[in-house]
Amino acid sequence: MKITLYFGSFSPIHNGHLAIAHKLLKEKLSDELWLVVSPQNPLKEEELLWPEADRLAMVQLAIEGKEGIKASDYEFHLPRPSYTYQTLLRLKQDFPQHSFNVLIGGDNLQAFDHWRDHRKILDEFGLIVYPRPGYENEELANHPNVTLLNAPLLDISSTEIRERLSKGLSLVPLVPQKVADYIQTKNFN
Numbered sequence: 001m002k003i004t005l006y007f008g009s010f011s012p013i014h015n016g017h018l019a020i021a022h023k024l025l026k027e028k029l030s031d032e033l034w035l036v037v038s039p040q041n042p043l044k045e046e047e048l049l050w051p052e053a054d055r056l057a058m059v060q061l062a063i064e065g066k067e068g069i070k071a072s073d074y075e076f077h078l079p080r081p082s083y084t085y086q087t088l089l090r091l092k093q094d095f096p097q098h099s100f101n102v103l104i105g106g107d108n109l110q111a112f113d114h115w116r117d118h119r120k121i122l123d124e125f126g127l128i129v130y131p132r133p134g135y136e137n138e139e140l141a142n143h144p145n146v147t148l149l150n151a152p153l154l155d156i157s158s159t160e161i162r163e164r165l166s167k168g169l170s171l172v173p174l175v176p177q178k179v180a181d182y183i184q185t186k187n188f189n
């Protein structure tokens with residue numbers, strides 16, 4: 001099978017992520033999409049991230065009943081921080097029957113040059129990139145292993161959700177109701 005991996009901190013997952021996931025499957029660019037929860041993005045501060053088990057639980061709630069999408073805790077069992085190329089090599093070893101590529105937002109493409117082994121990710125696996133406001137990387141966008149996905153842009157970020165939570169504002173419609181309910185049962189700060 002052709003599997004697309006959507007790596008993220010997902011602290012928390014929101015409707016922007018889900019819109020992209022649905023679009024990818026609708027365009028039939030892959031057989032399955034795996035949402036891989038990264039315990040520790042090498043370029044992110046640890047204190048901004050909610051506990052990984054909660055982040056995974058919220059991804060699972062958000063995709064419940066949705067065909068073709070899976071939540072993955074694969075990186076929970078790998079060394080930290082979560083270097084994507086290392087994860088890809090392990091996945092290739094563990095699932096030799098599948099082929100993998102990586103879905104990223106244009107904002108991550110901008111910073112992609114700073115990812116460890118980014119050239120190898122590009123050459124050996126390939127990227128599917130969708131636009132994010134204000135970000136471009138023309139050189140990479142023209143690479144033969146980069147596919148562009150023309151997806152809807154929802155101006156939502158996990159940061160905004162955490163800010164709304166700290167102000168006591170409603171989280172719907174930025175996240176699915178089940179995720180909002182989950183967050184209310186926790187004491188995240």
Ligand SMILES: Nc1ncnc2c1ncn2[C@@H]1O[C@H](COP(=O)(O)OP(=O)(O)OP(=O)(O)O)[C@@H](O)[C@H]1O
Nearest residue numbers: 008009010011016017104105108154156157158159
């Ligand atoms: N509104 C959105 N629409 C589409 N993709 C998004 C959106 N927000 C984030 N992404 C993408 O989803 C992936 C995972 O993002 P991440 O978990 O860091 O969410 P985030 O909202 O950017 O978080 P934060 O605000 O904490 O930085 C990244 O590739 C990022 O580019």
Ligand SMILES: O=C(O)c1ccc[n+]([C@@H]2O[C@H](COP(=O)([O-])O)[C@@H](O)[C@H]2O)c1
Nearest residue numbers: 007008009038041043082083084115116
């Ligand atoms: O491999 C790297 O060097 C690398 C550098 C920055 C980000 N990443 C990965 O990119 C994914 C998206 O990160 P985030 O926090 O924006 O959701 C996440 O899985 C990170 O581990 C990976």
